Amino acid sequence: MNILIFGPPGSGKSTHSRRIIEKYNLEYIASGDIIRAEINKGNALGREMKKYIEKGDLLPDTVINTLVLSRLRRKRENFIIDGYPRTAEQVLALENFLYDHGIRIKLAIDIFISKEESITRISGRRICRQCGAVYHIKYNPPKVPGKCDICGGEVVQREDDTPEIVSRRYDIYINNVEPIIKFYKGQGVYVQINGHGGIEEVWERIRPLLDYIWNREKKREEFE
Numbered sequence: 001m002n003i004l005i006f007g008p009p010g011s012g013k014s015t016h017s018r019r020i021i022e023k024y025n026l027e028y029i030a031s032g033d034i035i036r037a038e039i040n041k042g043n044a045l046g047r048e049m050k051k052y053i054e055k056g057d058l059l060p061d062t063v064i065n066t067l068v069l070s071r072l073r074r075k076r077e078n079f080i081i082d083g084y085p086r087t088a089e090q091v092l093a094l095e096n097f098l099y100d101h102g103i104r105i106k107l108a109i110d111i112f113i114s115k116e117e118s119i120t121r122i123s124g125r126r127i128c129r130q131c132g133a134v135y136h137i138k139y140n141p142p143k144v145p146g147k148c149d150i151c152g153g154e155v156v157q158r159e160d161d162t163p164e165i166v167s168r169r170y171d172i173y174i175n176n177v178e179p180i181i182k183f184y185k186g187q188g189v190y191v192q193i194n195g196h197g198g199i200e201e202v203w204e205r206i207r208p209l210l211d212y213i214w215n216r217e218k219k220r221e222e223f224e
Contacts, residue, residue, distance in 0.1 A: 001026065001217050002103060003080040006180070007111035009169045010121030011195045016111065016206055017082045024214060027075040031083040034067050035059065054159050056168035058086060058176070065093040076101055088179040095183075107213050108184035109206065110177075111195040115170045122166040128153045 001024060005013045014030060021028045035053065039046040045063075052059050068084050085091045098104065113121075124137045130153025135142050142149050160169070184190035193205050 001078060001107070001214055002105050004084075004105055004108040004184070005080060005082050005111070006084075006086070006109070006177070007195060008113055008115075008118045008173050009166055010118040010125075011111040011113045012199065012202060013082055013109075013111050015199060016203060017080055019203060020080055020206075020210060024210065025078070027079040029068065029071050029075070029079055029081045029084075031064065031068055031081070031086075034071060035064070038067065054165075056160060056165040056172065058172060061087055061089040061093070065090060069093065069097050072097065076103055085180060086173070087176045088183075091180055091183050105184070105187065105189055106217065107209070108187075108190045109209075110181065110190065110192045111202070111206075112192055113195040115167065117196060118170045119163050119166050122161050123157075123163045125161050126155045126157055128155050130154070 003020065003026070005017055005020075007013045014032070017028060017030065020026060035049060039050045039053070049059055049063070058064075064084065064086075068081070072079070072081070085094050120138075121136070124139070126135045126137060126142070127133070128135075128148035128151065131148060131151045133148050133150050133155075134140075135148075135155055142155050146155050147153070148155050160166075181190060181192075191209060193202065193209075195202055
């Protein structure tokens with residue numbers, strides 16, 4: 001079962017991706033994690049990428065295509081890709097790769113939220129510098145302000161999580177997503193999920209769909 005999951009900033013795609021990989025034992029390929037790992041190397045490419053991220057801009061297609069597809073070469077079946085593709089050019093690069101390797105996307109999940117909700121969720125997000133644990137000043141604050149519940153590390157706001165940058169990231173996402181939606185609708189694999197509400201509420205919208213696809217693919221394997 002090969003899945004794409006995308007949505008505006010704060011839509012919960014990473015949260016639900018982690019549930020999906022636990023339930024269905026899929027490989028998790030997250031564009032954001034790949035980008036942050038590259039930035040943390042501190043080399044010239046990482047420093048250049050950081051400039052894009054801090055402004056809320058998308059990375060050049062050639063850069064992100066190379067990073068994600070190099071990861072995909074190591075795991076060509078039973079994966080979920082979080083946050084990629086984000087432009088028409090990235091769809092083309094991904095689909096050419098999949099075609100060359102005889103791979104098909106079974107489901108493209110679009111978790112949609114409004115711009116107001118995106119800004120509320122992301123601008124209130126806080127992350128532990130040390131272990132990466134995620135908090136929210138309204139929905140999930142640390143027990144001790146500014147200190148991680150897990151490791152005691154400093155809990156901070158990411159530089160790209162300010163309301164102004166989140167607003168820009170949201171607009172860029174919306175301006176680029178239409179050809180992605182159109183393509184995967186044409187493939188018959190696109191589904192939009194209402195991302196408003198609590199985590200459990202949204203998960204209950206996603207889970208039956210995944211169960212259906214999972215059971216369908218299992219039956220197909222048995223028949224073959």
